Amino acid sequence: MSKKRILVIDDEDDIREVAKLSLEMVGGWEVLVARSGAEGLATARAETPDAILLDVMMPEIDGPATFRKLQEDPVTREIPVILMTARVQAADRQGFKNLGVTSLIAKPFDPMQLASQVSEALHWD
Amino acid sequence: MVVPTRTKINLGFGLTLAFLAVISVFTYRESLLSIQAVGWVNQTHETLEQLSTVLSLVLEAENARRGYVLTGDRSFLDRYDAIPTRLASSLQRLRESTAGRPEQQAHLDELEPLIRRKLENLATSIQLRERQGATTAEQESMTREGKKITDQIEFLDGELRAQQGTLLTERTARSQVSARRAVEIALLGSFLALVTILTLLLMFNIDISKRRHAEEVLRSSQERFRSFVENAPIGIYRTTPAGQILMANPALVRMLGYKDLAELTLRSLEGQDFEPSYPRQEFRERIEREGEVRGLETAWRRRDGSTIFVRESGRAVRGESGEVLYYDGVVEDITEHKRAEEALEASARQLAQAIDLARLAEWEFDVASGLFTFNDRFYALYGTAAEREGGYQMSAETYAREFLLPEDVHVVADAIARSQATADPNASHQLEHRIRRRDGEIRHVAVRISVIRDPQGRTIKTRGVNQDITARKRAEEALLEERYLLHTLMDNVPDYIYFKDLDSRFKRISIGLARSFGLSDPAQAVGKTDFDFFSDEHARQAYADEQGVIRTGRPMQAIEEKETWPDGHETWVSTTKMPLRDAQGRITGTFGVSRDITPRKRAEQALQESEERYRDLAENAAELIQSVSPEGQLLYVNRAWRETLGYSAEEVPHLHVRDVVHPERLPHFQEVLDSVMQGKAINDVETVFVTKTGERIAVQGSVNCRLVDGKPVAMRGIFRDVTARLEIERLKNEFVSTVSHELRTPLTSIRGALGLLTSGMLNADPAKARRMLDIALGNTDRLIRLINDILDIERIESGRVKLEMRSCSAASLMAQAEDSVREVANKAGVKLELFPTSGNVLADSDRIVQTLTNLLGNAIKFSLPGMAVTLSAKRSDDEMLFEVRDQGRGIPADKLGVIFERFQQVDASDEREKGGTGLGLAICRSIVDQHGGRIWVESQLGRGSSFYFTLPLVKEQVETSVPEASPGQRTVLICDDDLSIRAVVQTLLEQHDYCVLAAGSGKEAIEQATARQPDVILLDLLMPEMDGWETLAALRERPETRETPVIILSVLPPRETRKSDGKVAGWVQKPVDEGQLFQTLSAAISRSSKPARVLVVEDDLDLARVIQAVFERHGNTVIHAQTGREAIQSAQRVLPNLVVLDLVLPEGDGFEVVAGLRCCKALRSVPLVVYTAKDIDAAERERLKLGETVFLTKGRISPEEFERRVIGLLDRLMSG
Secondary structure, three states: OOOOEEEEEOOOHHHHHHHHHHHHHHHOOEEEEEOOHHHHHHHHHHHOOOEEEEEOOOOOOOHHHHHHHHHHOOOOOOOOEEEEEOOOOHHHHHHHHHOOOOEEEEOOOOHHHHHHHHHHHHOOO | OOOOHHHHHHHHHHHHHHHHHHHHHHHHHHHHHHHHHHHHHHHHHHHHHHHHHHHHHHHHHHHHHHHHHHHOOOHHHHHHHHHHHHHHHHHHHHHHHOOOOHHHHHHHHHHHHHHHHHHHHHHHHHHHHHHHOOOHHHHHHHHHHHHHHHHHHHHHHHHHHHHHHHHHHHHHHHHHHHHHHHHHHHHHHHHHHHHHHHHHHHHHHHHHHHHHHHHHHHHHHHHHHHHHHHHOOOEEEEEOOOOEEEEEOHHHHHHOOOOOHHHHHOOEOOOOOOOOOOOHHHHHHHHHHHOEEEEEEEEEEOOOOOEEEEEEEEEEEEOOOOOEEEEEEEEEEOHHHHHHHHHHHHHHHHHHHHHHHHOOEEEEEEOOOOEEEEOHHHHHHOOOOHHHHOOOEEEHHHHHHHHEOHHHHHHHHHHHHHHHHOOOOOOEEEEEEEEEOOOOOEEEEEEEEEEEEOOOOOEEEEEEEEEEOHHHHHHHHHHHHHHHHHHHHHHHOOOEEEEEEOOOOEEEEOHHHHHHOOOOOHHHHOOOOHHHOOOHHHHHHHHHHHHHHHHHOOOEEEEEEEEEOOOOOEEEEEEEEEEEEOOOOOEEEEEEEEEEOHHHHHHHHHHHHHHHHHHHHHHHOOOEEEEEOOOOEEEEEOHHHHHHHOOOOOOHHHOEHHHHEOOOOHHHHHHHHHHHHOOOOEEEEEEEEEOOOOOEEEEEEEEEEEEEOOEEEEEEEEEEEOHHHHHHHHHHHHHHHHHHHHHHHHHHHHHHHHHHHHHOOOOOOHHHHHHHHHHHHHHHHHHHHHHHHHHHHHHHHHOOOOOOOEEEEHHHHHHHHHHHHHHHHHHHOOEEEEEOOOOEEEEOHHHHHHHHHHHHHHHHHOOOOOOEEEEEEEEOOOEEEEEEEOOOOOOOHHHHOOOOOOOOOOOHHHHHHHOOOOOHHHHHHHHHHHOOOOEEEEEEOOOEEEEEEEEEEOOOOOOOOOOOOOOOOOEEEEEOOOHHHHHHHHHHHHHOOOEEEEEOOHHHHHHHHHHHOOOEEEEOOOOOOOOHHHHHHHHHHOOOOOOOOEEEEEOOOOOOOOHHHOOOOEEEEOOOOHHHHHHHHHHHOOOOOOOOEEEEEOOOHHHHHHHHHHHHHOOOEEEEEOOHHHHHHHHHHHOOOEEEEOOOOOOOOHHHHHHHHHHOHHHOOOOEEEEEOOOOOHHHHHHHOOOOEEEEEEOOEOHHHHHHHHHHHHHHHHHO
């Protein structure tokens, strides 16, 4: 089985870098990154990663909008999406869950646990 | 035969006209003939004239020839030559005039050749004369022949003339005859016409006199007739065929009761005017049929409506063709006669009735046999007949059994017995009893009994007459019954019933009313009026009402009346008043029913008052109060409700719940109403109303239901408008959510980076580890800024930061701001330009510098290297306008409105790239708002942005206060003619705790320097009037300033100073480099500073190490204390030159330390730097004052800033 490929979409350079390092080193996966919703959509379509880690708060196309566009596209529809958000109030969480994403990871995250959180959510053993 | 005058006239005129016509024709004809005859006479005259002409011409020709022949004079020939032509024409005319006359034509036929021969003869004679001269022989012969011809001509002429003469005579005679005849005919005709007209006139006159006579006769006849008609005792009339009265005599007018004939002639016998009992149609038909009607007796109606009986005769007056022109008739009033007849008839009828009555139901009772004998009428009365009862006799027992009611038997028996017992033979007895007829019907009879006795006085027979009185009896009974009912009603009903007469006097009242009047017996009220019982006011009103009913006949129904009584108390009744009518329908009074409704009225009043009270409460309540019908219709809402929802009171009754509850919330609200209708009250209703204009109003409140007899009648709700509160809550949640997100974002990076570092995974890769550290550090800074900003804005907006408003120089504020961003600008390669203006603003300088710094920082962030950022100020009448302009990318129009909101960066990613917190502009706005200024932005995409804000201007005051240096403070005099330079440098120096004197010219500098003796002078070189060098020289000449160090501040580069320039302590080139300036200043001021002892009180060891390193680097001794107690002990031991104090400490906090140090005299005025993360208010600052005290906030100033401030302070202290 080849290496899992995971796409991280976040407009925060630092978070993107930390997450990438964390997933590469701890999860041992190949990590693609995108710095905006638009870039993320293009990458997802081109690379069809195994999973997408998607930030909620982004300028222009935000996380939920990106997710909806992924769902609309037959190429990317099947890719599981995990939302990352710093908005952790109960109402916000419920709203995100209702979108139909696979899982939700709260920021700040533990870089040593991030990979396992993702695996768990996606049932990767 | 009688010929009418008109026919005669016509005939006469016709004849006359005929005569005249005939005369005209004849006269005309004769005139024509006469004219013709005259014509012919004339013609004859003309012929004769022509003949003469011809003859004379012939003679003239002869004479001419003779003259020529005799004389040979050719002039004779000239006359001759014209003659033949003229002859020809005369002959021609002669022929024309005699045309139609053969005999004359024949003469002419002869004449013409003769004339031709004559002419030829003449011509030959002339020719002869011409050829031969006067040869007499030949001429003789010619003359003779000529004479012969002439004679013939004359003969013919004579003939012709004779003929014409005869003709003339003839014709003249004929003409005269014609003329005479015409005159005769005319005369004759005129005479005839005259005769005819005369005859006519005669006849006409005869006719007129005849007619006059006839008229005379007629008139007198009419007079007689009129007199007869006018005075006749009987009525006479003439009507049109249609019945319209044309004429009626006074007797008829009187008879019918009219005023005069004119009034009567408006009427018609046909119509309803007289309502004749005999139809006029038939009347006319009868006249048609019988020629006339005689003695018809009918009834007519008079004008006053009464009836008269008349006997009428009538006939038709017909026209020539037999059509009816009029009806004439005579009418005789036979009313009296008729009445008499009727009376007669009536009496006859009465007689007949009497006779009939006499034949009553008779019986006879024979005492001896005990048998009754009845007649037929008796049986008829009893509904039977003799045949059925087996004869006219019947035993008393049978009679009683068959026909009497058992309870009446003894009544009858008693009566008979009584009558028999009476002694008086003439006495008659009466009784009434009931009988049962054969058909079972019960009837009443009246019996009159008489007794027949024998001479001894014994009763032999009893006779009686029975009369059926059932009808009377029943009427009596009905009357009794009604009376009984009425009494029962009047004596039992508690309602007030009364009957009054036309004058409103009581005729009868019910017992209830009598009681209310205080009477024991209703009869006492009879004849009295309301005035006897009520107050005058009420009685008058009642009287007026009743008279109204009487007058109009209209009842007053169920009116509510307030009764006032003489003692002043009031009662209420509901009254109906009706007109009282007799059998004929005439109003004879009034009656009415009233019911006492006083208790109800009082209850209503009480209810109304109570409702008014509560309504008043509800109306003025701040809550929204509404009442809704079970159908959802709004019944009542209070003012707050109307005002909040925007409806007028008039609109409310048309509103339904669904109009005011938001459609989304309607089902829920309906559920609430439904459960409330079950009788439940709900106290925690939350719903949303919609205003008239469509705005949402969130409300909370309670709803309950008013039940009447267990049925819901209204649902009442009281609500509070919680829209604003909910909005605040929403905003708060939104803010918390946003802030938490903003805080978590840098924390995510920090947590992630440190997590990876800590795991040791990066040990093998130092570059990655280093990178993670940078990330952690950078985000830590960002987090600190963010927290500071959040706290800042929160404090400013909540008003917890009290702005220290002072009059500040705008230029100074701008210089300070520029100073703090210069380094950043330099790094970014952005040019900073400053255009200050003079003038003071009322401001908290720190806050305005913060604002300017913020705006400048943003401008620099969004500028590319090489671009310029400008800070300028402009003053208007009452405010200062600051502008920060950049040439960056600009702001999209849709963002201009929101960029002053929190976390509303134009591009969220800017925050990371440019290191902003998203709160900078929000803070700026808060600060400017608090200053009473305005802030806004103008921008063009790609061209740059301008941020503006205004501050209130301080009215220009003469700056009288001269800065005074505090103890230990150095004084610097700056002399520059450029205000902005002065302002910038002054600001810089003041920031470094120098006391600054400013001078705009050399002269001023010398004055100030002499007066104040500053520690150092900064001197511009290029100045008008007195330049730097001259000033320097002047300073050197004065003893007060001779030794004062002077630093040259110039755009010129340093150069060797001349001997004469005196001592120059240093040279700072413009633009001013801050570092260089202070270095030079420090150098210039005597550097006698000794190493200082600094006590650092800080419980955080890491931070303490950092601070210690700073001081040691500058050659100072640092003593560290970790707790409050330790700090006081150390201070007392070492007597530090400066104390750096954290406030949050174990074992006694910073305040206690200060208090402790104050107790020691040696330490009371030790300079102090309070370095803490805690925000300190004014009171706290006061408690922390020691010697010179500086407050620095951890996180708010950078480590570099900290170092600069504390070392600067220390230097100054040590050099002082």
